[in-house]
Amino acid sequence: MQTNEREFRQAQRFLTEHDNFLVVAHVQPDGDAVSSTLAVGWLLSCLGKKYVMVNEGPIPKRMEYLWEADKIVNLSSAPLEAAYSHIICVDCADFRRTGKSSQYFAENAEILNIDHHPTNDGYGTCNLIVPHAAATVEILFDLIAFMDLNLDKDAATLIYTGLLTDTGGFRYSNTTPKVMATASKLLEYGVDGPGLSELLLEQMTLPQLRLLTRALNGLQISEDGKISWVSVNDEDLRVTGAIHEDLEGIVNYPRNIQGVEVGLLFKVISENAVKVSMRSAGKVDVARVAQSFGGGGHVRAAGARIEGTLEEIVPQVLDRVKLQL
């Protein structure tokens, strides 16, 4: 039984009492955002409701196999004709995370806000926020059960996808006993867990691997072995044919070196600006370091955009990290 039964009942009422919905996830959607969008769509079709699923931009290529993924409207290339009065926001910690999708929210639109981010400010008219959930799909799994709907393999695949991506393949600290028990139930529905792991977590494109290789060739490590970093510039992307999202994951390589406390990725974004991604093995609060440069994030994963050349910025960032060690 959910401890927050009242929120679940309110969400159920929101979904059953209205008939036409706009389903929205955060900009630059990750696996959980895409899966949650589609899982809400699946739930609404079970209820026989009308709905449109949207995102400000395209969804990641490797998500395109998911149930009705092709129905998610990319608003940057296909604007809608009308605004909606009933909105379901998933995986959006605050209203701004809906991006340009919010242009299609009617004035006084009612919003059902379903999310797992602890920082969610409850911007909905109805809020189903479960901060201890590993992913928004976990909340949707519970909502589907709460509403006595029968999961099928398609829906189970959506939930598994969101769990897999938001827990880094059942490796992050949000991998609770409940996550594993849910994953077990989902596999019972015939979900191809190993296939999804391969597709979503292991596969790389050749340009992506070439980019990683180039970055690793320049890997550096501090004398005490506690800070390691790599840097990437546009030339690296151009030469390898990689795209921006291929940068994701590179920072884990310096971070995962035995003994390293902080891993850094410096991405040169212009002649006078660098974006730094920071990952901590746990001891250092990289959010504090990022904040000191006007950035933000979590204790173990943070980032900032800093004015200056790479040569200027690297020693500055190293110095501030050292202060925290």
Added chain:
Amino acid sequence: MQTNEREFRQAQRFLTEHDNFLVVAHVQPDGDAVSSTLAVGWLLSCLGKKYVMVNEGPIPKRMEYLWEADKIVNLSSAPLEAAYSHIICVDCADFRRTGKSSQYFAENAEILNIDHHPTNDGYGTCNLIVPHAAATVEILFDLIAFMDLNLDKDAATLIYTGLLTDTGGFRYSNTTPKVMATASKLLEYGVDGPGLSELLLEQMTLPQLRLLTRALNGLQISEDGKISWVSVNDEDLRVTGAIHEDLEGIVNYPRNIQGVEVGLLFKVISENAVKVSMRSAGKVDVARVAQSFGGGGHVRAAGARIEGTLEEIVPQVLDRVKLQL
């Protein structure tokens, strides 16, 4: 309830009726072999039995944190004084896999053979073989429950470790609903799943990462994009300071490239011999390719030692792989 209750009861009898045991796992023990050895030790200490845990050689460094891991006798440096009459073999698909440990099996010793390999030939006097188990620790988890012993955090950590390593972090096709349900129960005992994942699956030493980088610099891919390969020689190991076990995992990089069906790692072992490791994305049976060179393995992971120089062997292997495509 176990469908193979009789085997479980026989194993229980073997453990309760005797008093002094030798616990043995396969040579060059992996995570499941080490964890299974220790889990049997844990079980025997619950029963108040005497036992010695051994292995032909050392256990991997990153397993040393496990419960009583320091008690596993490395026979290559510390021979035993006597032979044993009651042996428990874990994770050994055949008798030879016990290696030099078998020197300490008394004549007519009784062997309890606990294993999950489908090819296990039942060499024990008592056999508890569960081919659909993802890991030997999964069988031990069931045996502990069958014997009504109370798991604790130490034992749960052992079981989790074996599951994690033998399923590649819940990613391989042996990741069944039962594996995930078991993992869920283990986390309830306070196992630090994310910490274990980091230590066992994500961490690399700096020499290991330098070796990977060097290998990736030489990555090649066939014109049709279906075969990709890297090669490593002793010079690479020497320059990077890496050790032999650091080669593990490198072959996954060529294999995980989108569109690649077969990934290969060529390790030059002498002037006139090369060891090739083969990984298939599923379509090609690499065991057949390996067999054609006198090697062996599984459909998706196989290997062979081939006489000749790297320059001679690479085109030969590529040709035989192409025949299977």
